[in-house]
Every structure is written in C-alpha cells, then in structure tokens.
Amino acid sequence: MSAIYGLYSDPNVAQVAVNNLRAAGVPDADITVISSEPFEHFEFGHRDARTAMPWIATAAGAAGMVATYYLLGLSQHAWPLVTSGMPVAPLWTNLIIIFEMTMLSAIAATVITLIVTAFIGERGTLYDPEVSDGYILVGVEKTGDAGKLESALKIDGGRVKSI
Amino acid sequence: MNRTLTKPFTDDMVRPVMSTTVWFWAIVLATGTVVASGAAAWGYQLWYGIGLSGKRWPGFWALYLTNFVFWIGISHAGTLISAILRLVNAGWRRPVTRVAEVITVFALMIGAMFPIIHLGRPWLAFWLFPYPSAREIWPNFRSPLAWDFFAINTYLTGSVLFLLLPMIPDFALVRDRSTGWRRKFYGALSFGWRGTTRQWNRLESAMQIMAIAILPVAVSVHTIVSFDFSMANVPMWHSTIFGPYFVAGAIFSGIAALILAMAALRKALHLEKYLLPLHFENLGKLLLLMSILWGYFVFNERLTVWYGNEHHEMAVFWATQRGQYAPLYWTMVICNFIIPIALLSNPYTRNIIGCVVASFGVVIGMWLERFLIIVPSLAHKALPYSWGTYTPTPVELMIMAATFAAMILLYALFAKFVPIIAIWEMKAGDFAHAPRQGLAAADPHRIDAAAPASPEAAS
Numbered sequence: 047m048s049a050i051y052g053l054y055s056d057p058n059v060a061q062v063a064v065n066n067l068r069a070a071g072v073p074d075a076d077i078t079v080i081s082s083e084p085f086e087h088f089e090f091g092h093r094d095a096r097t098a099m100p101w102i103a104t105a106a107g108a109a110g111m112v113a114t115y116y117l118l119g120l121s122q123h124a125w126p127l128v129t130s131g132m133p134v135a136p137l138w139t140n141l142i143i144i145f146e147m148t149m150l151s152a153i154a155a156t157v158i159t160l161i162v163t164a165f166i167g168e169r170g171t172l173y174d175p176e177v178s179d180g181y182i183l184v185g186v187e188k189t190g191d192a193g194k195l196e197s198a199l200k201i202d203g204g205r206v207k208s209i
Numbered sequence: 210m211n212r213t214l215t216k217p218f219t220d221d222m223v224r225p226v227m228s229t230t231v232w233f234w235a236i237v238l239a240t241g242t243v244v245a246s247g248a249a250a251w252g253y254q255l256w257y258g259i260g261l262s263g264k265r266w267p268g269f270w271a272l273y274l275t276n277f278v279f280w281i282g283i284s285h286a287g288t289l290i291s292a293i294l295r296l297v298n299a300g301w302r303r304p305v306t307r308v309a310e311v312i313t314v315f316a317l318m319i320g321a322m323f324p325i326i327h328l329g330r331p332w333l334a335f336w337l338f339p340y341p342s343a344r345e346i347w348p349n350f351r352s353p354l355a356w357d358f359f360a361i362n363t364y365l366t367g368s369v370l371f372l373l374l375p376m377i378p379d380f381a382l383v384r385d386r387s388t389g390w391r392r393k394f395y396g397a398l399s400f401g402w403r404g405t406t407r408q409w410n411r412l413e414s415a416m417q418i419m420a421i422a423i424l425p426v427a428v429s430v431h432t433i434v435s436f437d438f439s440m441a442n443v444p445m446w447h448s449t450i451f452g453p454y455f456v457a458g459a460i461f462s463g464i465a466a467l468i469l470a471m472a473a474l475r476k477a478l479h480l481e482k483y484l485l486p487l488h489f490e491n492l493g494k495l496l497l498l499m500s501i502l503w504g505y506f507v508f509n510e511r512l513t514v515w516y517g518n519e520h521h522e523m524a525v526f527w528a529t530q531r532g533q534y535a536p537l538y539w540t541m542v543i544c545n546f547i548i549p550i551a552l553l554s555n556p557y558t559r560n561i562i563g564c565v566v567a568s569f570g571v572v573i574g575m576w577l578e579r580f581l582i583i584v585p586s587l588a589h590k591a592l593p594y595s596w597g598t599y600t601p602t603p604v605e606l607m608i609m610a611a612t613f614a615a616m617i618l619l620y621a622l623f624a625k626f627v628p629i630i631a632i633w634e635m636k637a638g639d640f641a642h643a644p645r646q647g648l649a650a651a652d653p654h655r656i657d658a659a660a661p662a663s664p665e666a667a668s
Contacts, residue, residue: 082382083636084409094407099414103422118350129351139351142433146359149426153367156418160374164411165400173403178219178385180636 049172050192050208051078051185052199057085059203060182064090066198072186078172080183090184099159103152110151114144174207218483218635222379222628223386225478232477233625240618247611250604251326259329261604268587268599273327276609278579279462280320281361281434282455283572286463286470287313288368289427290495292420301491303638304483307631308474309467310372315619316466317365319612324357326608353436360426360433367423374415377402378633431459438582444521445514445586454506458575461499461545465571468492470620472565474629483630486561493564496571497553504546521591528585533598537577544574 054060060079067077074093085091122135132139172185186195192208199206254261264271287309294302325334338348338358348355381399384392402408435455438446468489475484514522529538548570552563584599601609623629 079406080404081406081409082378082404083633084413085406086413086637091406091409094405095410097411097414099411100418103418107422121348122350127349127351129349132351136351139356142356142429143350143359145429146356146363146426149422150363150366152422153363153370153419156415156422157370157374160411160415164408165402168401168403168405168408170403170405175385177404178382180219 048209049185049187050195050199050206051172051174051183052201052204052206053174053176053181053183054201054204055181056203057081057088057090057182059201060085060184061088061090062201063184063199063204066201067184067186067195070191070194070198072195072198076186076188078170078183078185078187080173080177080185082177082180085182097159097163099156099163102159103156106155107148107152111144111148113151114147115140118143172209219382219386219632221480221482222630222632222635223383225624226383226626226628227387227391229625233621236621237618240614240621243614244611244618247608247614250607250611254326254604254608255331261602263600263602263605265597265599267590267595267597268584270327270583270587271599272580272601272605272609273323275576275580275583276612277320277323277327278434278455278583279576280316280323280612281431282459282462282575282579283466284313284316284320284364284368284463285427285431285456285459286316286467287311288364288371288423289313289460290463290467291371292423292427295416295420296424300638301488303634304480304485304630305467305471305488305492306634307372307375307627308471308629310368311620311623311629312463312466312470313368314365314372315616315623317361317368318619319615321361321365322612324354353433353440356433356436360430364423364426364430367419367426371416371419371423374412374419375631375634376627378404378412379628379631382632383628428456431455438586443586444519444525444589444591445510446582448510448513450506450510450513454510457499457502457506458578461496461503462571462575464492464496464499465568465575468496468564468568469572472561472568474624475561478624478629480630483635489561489564490559493553493559493567496549496564496567497559500546500549500553500571507542507546521589524589524593524596525585528589529581534581534585538581541574541577541581544570545578546574 052063054063060081064077064079068074077093079090079093118140119135122140126134128134170187172183172187174181174183177183184199196206196208262271262273264273291302291306291309294306324337325331328334337354377399380395381402381404384395384399387395432452432455435451439448439451441447471484471488471492474480511526514526528534549567552558552567555563588597588599590596
C-alpha cells in the first residue's frame with residue numbers, strides 16, 4: 047500500500063480527518079488535501095498559504111523598471127534622434143514605457159513563481175477523479191502504520207480508500 | 210453541507226463542452242462566411258492597393274482606426290471589470306468574470322489587427338516595432354505609436370494570463386469527466402492540476418497580484434490610445450481631457466459589450482439558473498453610472514471648445530453639432546445618454562431586456578463616438594484649403610463587418626471548448642454564502658465562525 051486516503055463530501059468532516067491525522071502523529075507536510083475548489087473558510091484550506099509571491103512580483107517589477115530605464119536611455123543615446131526640440135532621452139515620455147515594462151515584469155514574475163511553486167514544485171501523485179464531483183480528498187502518501195491512519199480517516203460521512 | 214450538490218451545476222457547465230448542437234454549427238457557418246468575406250476583402254485591398262479604402266487626403270485616419278479605438282475600448286469589458294470586482298470581493302462577480310475576460314482577449318486581438326490593416330504595405334508592419342535594425346530606422350520612443358506597442362502588448366499578455374490561470378482547475382475538471390482525445394487534450398491543458406491546498410493558495414495569490422497589476426495597465430492602455438490623438442495638434446484633439454475621457458468611454462462600451470455577451474450566452478447555453486437578473490441589474494447600474502460620467506466628459510469637452518471659440522476648433526464643433534456630422538452626433542447622444550438613462554434609472558425597466566436594449570444602443574453610440582473623434586477633426590484641419598470629406602468604401606465596411614463576426618465566432622468557439630462560467634469560483638462562492646443559512650454557528654472548524662457573516666454573504 048503506497049497511499050491511504052479518505053473522500054468526504056462535507057468540509058467539516060474533512061477538517062476532522064485532517065485533525066485526526068495530526069493527532070495520529072502524521073506531520074502536516076505529509077498530509078495531502080485535494081479539492082475541486084478552495085476552502086478559505088477552513089483551517090485546512092490555509093495550509094501552505096505562506097508565499098513570497100508578492101515580494102517576488104515587487105522585486106521583478108523594480109528590476110524591470112531599472113532595466114527599462116537604462117535600456118531606453120542607452121538605446122536613445124546610441125542613435126540620438128532629435129524630434130520637436132525634445133531631449134534625446136526625455137523622462138516624461140520614457141516614463142510611459144518604463145511603467146508598462148515594470149508591470150509586465152511583475153506579471154511575468156508572478157506567473158513564473160506560480161508555475162514553479164504550484165506545478166513544477168508540486169510533489170506527490172495522490173488523486174481520485176471523484177474530487178471533481180465535489181469530494182474532498184484527505185490522505186497520506188507515506189503509509190507507516192496503515193491501521194492507525196485508516197482509523198484516523200474512518201469518520202462518518204467519508205470513505206477510506208488505499209492504493 | 211453536501212458537496213455533491215455541486216454536481217448538477219458542474220454537469221450544466223460541462224455539457225456544452227461535451228456535446229455540440231446544430232445551433233453551434235449554424236453560428237460557425239454564418240460568422241465564418243462573413244469572416245472569410247472580410248479576409249477576401251482585405252486580400253483584394255492588398256492586391257490592388259490601399260486606394261480601395263476611402264482614405265483620402267486630408268483624412269488618412271478613418272474607418273480602420275475608428276475600429277481600432279472601438280475594439281480597444283471594448284476590451285475594457287473584461288480584465289478591468291473582473292479585476293475590480295475580484296479586488297473588492299464582490300460575490301456576484303463569479304458567473305461574470307470569465308465571460309468578461311474573454312471579451313478582453315478577443316477584442317484586443319481584433320483591435321490590434323487594425324493598425325496593420327490600415328497600412329498600405331502591411332507586410333512591412335514589423336518596421337513599426339521598436340527594435341534597432343540594420344536599416345537605421347531606429348525606434349522613436351517618443352512616438353505615441355511606440356507607446357501603443359508597449360501598452361497593448363502588456364495588456365494583451367496580462368489579460369491572456371489573467372484569463373488562462375483560473376481556467377486550469379476547470380480544465381482538470383473536464384479532464385476527469387471525459388474520455389479519449391478530450392481526456393488527453395484537457396489533461397495537457399490542466400498541467401497536471403490536482404487541487405492541493407498549496408496549488409489553490411498559490412493560484413489565488415497569483416490572481417490577487419495580477420488583479421492589482423492589471424488595473425493600472427488597463428487604465429494606461431486607453432490613456433495611451435488617447436495620446437495617439439491628444440499629442441497631435443489637430444482641432445479638438447489636443448486636449449488634456451482625452452485620457453480620462455477615453456478610459457471612461459472604454460469602460461462604458463466594455464460593460465455594454467459584457468451585458469450583450471451575457472444575454473446571448475444565457476439564452477444559447479441555457480444558463481438562466483446562473484446568470485441571474487441580479488447580475489444584469491448590477492451591471493445595468495454600472496452602465497448607468499458610466500453613461501452619466503460619459504455625459505459629464507462630453508459636456509466638459511464641448512463647453513471648453515465652445516467657450517474658447519478658436520476658429521479651427523469651432524469648424525469641427527459646428528460640423529458635428531449642426532453640420533454634415535450632426536445626424537451621427539445626435540444619434541450618439543441618444544444612444545449613449547438618453548436611452549441608457551431612460552431605461553436604467555427606472556427600476557422597472559432595469560431588467561434583462563432593458564439592459565440589453567441600452568447596451569446595444571451604447572455599443573452603437575460608442576462606435577459613432579470613435580468615428581466622430583477621428584473623421585470630423587481630420588476633415589477640418591486648421592487651414593480651410595485642406596478641408597475634405599470621407600466616405601467609407603465597401604471594402605472597409607466588409608472588413609469591419611468581418612471583425613464583428615470574428616468576435617462572435619471566437620466567442621462561440623471558446624464557449625465550445627471551455628466552461629464559460631468559472632466552475633470552481635462558483636462553487637467557492639456557493640459555500641461563501643453558507644453563513645446566511647446559519648451554518649457558521651454550527652461549524653466549529655470555520656475560521657470565520659465567530660463572524661456574523663462573510664463579506665461575500667453580505668454582497
């Protein structure tokens with residue numbers, strides 16, 4: 047048996063299952079909860095909520111801003127076009143492009159962080175297609191004491207499966 | 210609360226993806242024919258030259274750029290509205306967001322085509338792109354056209370990602386319910402999505418950050434499109450009001466397009482249970498607000514020009530108020546101001562039919578507004594010897610009709626392959642309303658159990 051899990055239609059029962067697994071000595075990192083929607087009103091929905099994504103986006107935006115400022119200036123001075131008496135590298139007009147590239151950098155960094163942390167960095171293969179019918183899967187992939195885990199997951203309103 | 214209660218809803222959303230009706234093929238055939246005719250008209254123009262369009266000195270910006278500004282304006286329906294509603298956590302946004310975000314992506318794609326169609330030699334369109342080349346045509350970053358390039362591409366990239374990311378969980382759901390090629394297709398699109406708490410948290414964080422980032426970008430895009438005009442010393446263009454005026458107009462036309470799309474989808478896909486009269490009423494209120502704001506901007510613009518009494522500006526002013534463009538101008542005022550206010554300020558007519566009629570009027574009115582900004586000004590430049598007229602040719606009208614058909618075709622294809630309402634967002638919204646049913650008090654695990662009601666429930 048490589049994994050054991052329970053399927054619950056009620057998030058309250060899923061929360062009890064998560065609590066039972068913790069009480070059975072399973073580390074939080076080893077508990078897998080899978081659902082077809084986010085459960086932000088439940089404690090189990092907030093596991094793994096901490097992320098540096100906003101800081102990464104901010105840093106990328108700042109990097110994009112600085113890089114665009116210098117790239118634009120370098121580009122404009124490499125071939126100094128004189129238009130309507132404006133300076134070769136006028137800040138007023140350059141600000142528009144700098145702003146767009148700042149935002150684009152922040153957006154790109156956000157998506158890359160999402161891909162890395164939620165897809166590439168996502169470990170585990172535990173899944174059951176019944177999740178798409180609204181069931182919440184609570185399980186463990188490293189099954190040490192299978193009997194103990196099974197009794198932790200066996201709650202009224204749920205079904206226990208193993209693979 | 211039994212979560213399997215969500216199954217009928219999921220079935221309703223997935224059904225159009227799994228089965229195809231005769232109506233779908235009829236729409237594809239009809240709109241595809243018009244799109245093909247438009248492509249043929251463009252091919253005809255490419256072969257015989259840009260002279261087939263009605264563009265003549267002094268009006269070299271005409272129907273194509275009217276459509277460019279119009280479609281970029283329509284694109285403000287989606288991402289901007291969706292991002293605002295997401296940030297303020299408006300519960301009623303859930304069935305609306307995807308319908309809106311799709312409009313943004315397709316309208317931007319269509320709008321961005323027009324500067325290329327507008328060119329005499331579109332195969333050299335890459336010369337417009339700001340990159341250093343051996344031809345020594347160095348990019349002029351002080352040109353509003355270069356700003357357009359950056360702004361539209363940033364908005365398009367952001368909007369595509371803002372649309373695609375929340376589609377991934379729904380692709381996974383369709384994957385689980387399908388077999389054969391569909392299972393492989395949606396499996397690939399879902400990038401191995403399982404729905405772990407980590408994935409949900411990351412997705413929601415990403416959506417929140419993107420909503421914050423995309424809002425100023427959306428505002429900047431139409432401001433920069435307005436700079437294409439206001440940076441030029443052409444009568445009634447060189448105005449500081451153009452930035453906010455264009456943004457307000459874009460949101461106005463965007464909301465109207467969204468209401469029309471929602472009404473069409475509601476009927477075609479039988480979504481009466483999910484796209485409720487409440488959604489139309491709320492959007493109708495927004496449309497009413499934007500109609501008043503639009504009227505305010507027009508009054509400001511007109512009053513300032515009239516009071517300034519500059520000869521060259523007054524020529525344009527009178528041409529639109531009581532000259533050759535007056536019928537179009539007053540049609541615009543009726544469509545954008547009189548009809549929406551008459552229908553939407555009255556609670557009895559602010560229903561689905563009232564909203565659709567008002568929105569249809571606004572789409573027509575806002576197209577006329579774009580036309581009236583561009584054509585009369587170029588036809589009445591500062592020196593009277595350079596005055597001229599403009600009449601669109603059949604080639605231009607055919608290409609324009611094709612873009613409207615293309616929008617319907619792209620929308621129909623999208624609704625065929627993707628659940629048009631975000632399934633997971635609807636489910637999450639359904640549960641967020643649970644405190645209303647008194648579940649919170651009985652539920653010791655809810656982190657908001659002590660709160661009287663969630664903000665979602667309040668909305």
